[in-house]
Amino acid sequence: MPRVILLPIIPVMGTSSGLFPAQTGIVASPVTYNVDGEQYVTILAGWGGVFPLLAGEAALKSGKVSNNSRILTFKLGGKDKLPDWKYIEPDLPEPLVGTGNEKQVAAGNALFHRFCSSCHGDKAVSAGVLPDLRYSYALQDETWFDITVGGILKDNGMVSFSDQLTNEQLEAIRQYIIVRAHFLKKAKDKNEK
Numbered sequence: 329m330p331r332v333i334l335l336p337i338i339p340v341m342g343t344s345s346g347l348f349p350a351q352t353g354i355v356a357s358p359v360t361y362n363v364d365g366e367q368y369v370t371i372l373a374g375w376g377g378v379f380p381l382l383a384g385e386a387a388l389k390s391g392k393v394s395n396n397s398r399i400l401t402f403k404l405g406g407k408d409k410l411p412d413w414k415y416i417e418p419d420l421p422e423p424l425v426g427t428g429n430e431k432q433v434a435a436g437n438a439l440f441h442r443f444c445s446s447c448h449g450d451k452a453v454s455a456g457v458l459p460d461l462r463y464s465y466a467l468q469d470e471t472w473f474d475i476t477v478g479g480i481l482k483d484n485g486m487v488s489f490s491d492q493l494t495n496e497q498l499e500a501i502r503q504y505i506i507v508r509a510h511f512l513k514k515a516k517d518k519n520e521k
Contacts, residue, residue: 351413352396353380370401380457384450392417395457418463423510428503436504439497443489452508462509472502 356372374397380387392415400410428436440452447458454460466472474480476498479488489498 349410350400351410352398353377355379366403368401368403370399373398373400375456380449380455381447382445382450383455384445384453387449387455388453392456418460420463420509420513420516421465421468423462423513424468424506426503426506426510428500428506432500433504433507435497436500436502439493440501440504443493444501452505461505462512464505467502467506467509473498476501 350373352373353375354371354373355375355377358369358371360367360369362368375395376397396413426433440448441450444452444461448454448461452461461467466475473495475486476493477488477490477495479486479490482488493501
């Protein structure tokens with residue numbers, strides 16, 4: 329049974345800002361209730377819903393988060409605090425030299441946005457709910473096809489596209505993601521200077 333953490337209710341009016349660092353997105357509505365004369369406010373916190381799935385770079389405007397899901401309960405006089413947490417940027421593997429031509433990458437862009445962006449984000453930028461494919465080592469070798477055709481990650485929720493996309497189309501998507509990984513690497517290199 330998980331430990332219940334009773335967090336302080338922060339007044340919205342007065343000297344406090346009324347903000348609470350939930351360490352993740354809050355997309356659910358709160359519920360308030362009374363137990364033995366004590367008022368509680370509970371909210372489901374977790375980076376989910378349609379916004380972080382589809383919005384790509386726009387969802388990152390408030391900062392990078394991971395899917396640090398939990399139920400938060402507040403009460404007047406609560407003293408607990410959430411444990412310290414900080415987003416840790418994953419390592420970006422050295423992107424492959426793309427072998428796709430402009431036409432193939434453009435086709436991959438269109439196919440990605442039709443079949444992949446609803447889970448992996450606009451422009452192949454994930455906001456943290458599901459993997460950001462630009463960081464994927466699967467781009468490096470045949471693992472890409474083991475996943476997208478062979479379905480080796482189906483138990484994790486990644487379906488096979490073998491009945492919807494050809495290997496040629498999946499390679500076009502892969503080439504598009506490799507191009508997007510190069511844009512990310514270039515931006516990271518520029519920011520480190």
